[in-house]
Amino acid sequence: MNVIGTVGLPGSGKGEAANVAEAAGIPVVVMGDVIRAECRRRGLDPAEHHGRMAGTLREEEGDDAIAARTLPRIREAAAESARDETVLVDGLRSTVELERFREAFGDDFTLVAIRAPFELRAERLGERGRDDSDSDLEALRERDAREVDLGLGETLELADVEIDNTDSLAAFRDRVREVLGVDDAEPPEAGGDGA
Secondary structure (H helix, E strand, O other), X not given: OEEEEEEOOOOOOHHHHHHHHHHOOOOEEEHXXXXXXXXXXXXXXXXXXXXXXXXXXXXXXXXXXXXXXXXXXXXXXXXXXXXXXXXXXXXXXXXHHHHHHXXXXXXXXXXXXXXXXXXHHHHHHHHOOOOOOHHHHHHHHHHHHHHHHHOXXXXXXXXXXXXXXXXXXXXXXXXXXXXXXXXOOOHHHHOOOOO
16 A cells, blocks of 8 residues: 655645546545544534544644544555556644654555645735735734644655645645646546646
């Protein structure tokens, strides 16, 4: 099994990397889905309670709770994969999660840091339909700070591979395919539409 995890600040390109993987037939496991599922199980709105639920799970089950709950999803996705059991795991946040995955998968786990500067990430998030007013820029700064406090900054530094996402979308997709070991000539990628 080949497990590739991604880590990056909001707007860095993790979602687009996941799109590239899916287009290439590589299953994607989103760590946040564990939190959304637990919100629904407890009768809470995931959009409203996501952050609080993540903290609750960590308090109740330990700092690696989300990674631990993600492990069975990764194994299931690999078992169902038609692509050499490669799985992309979207959304590592902390060194504790990284340690849990490295313990579970050993040398078969690769952490990929996706990086982009604040201004570019803010612009991208604004293009997603979010207001790019000063208050929203401040909200992004606060979100970045929360992510770093969880250990995301340190986790970025421990990555095995780094992708600089400051060039064109096509260049980023090519780099992601390279890291995933996907041949550019494969049919799902031929159109370059990410679908």
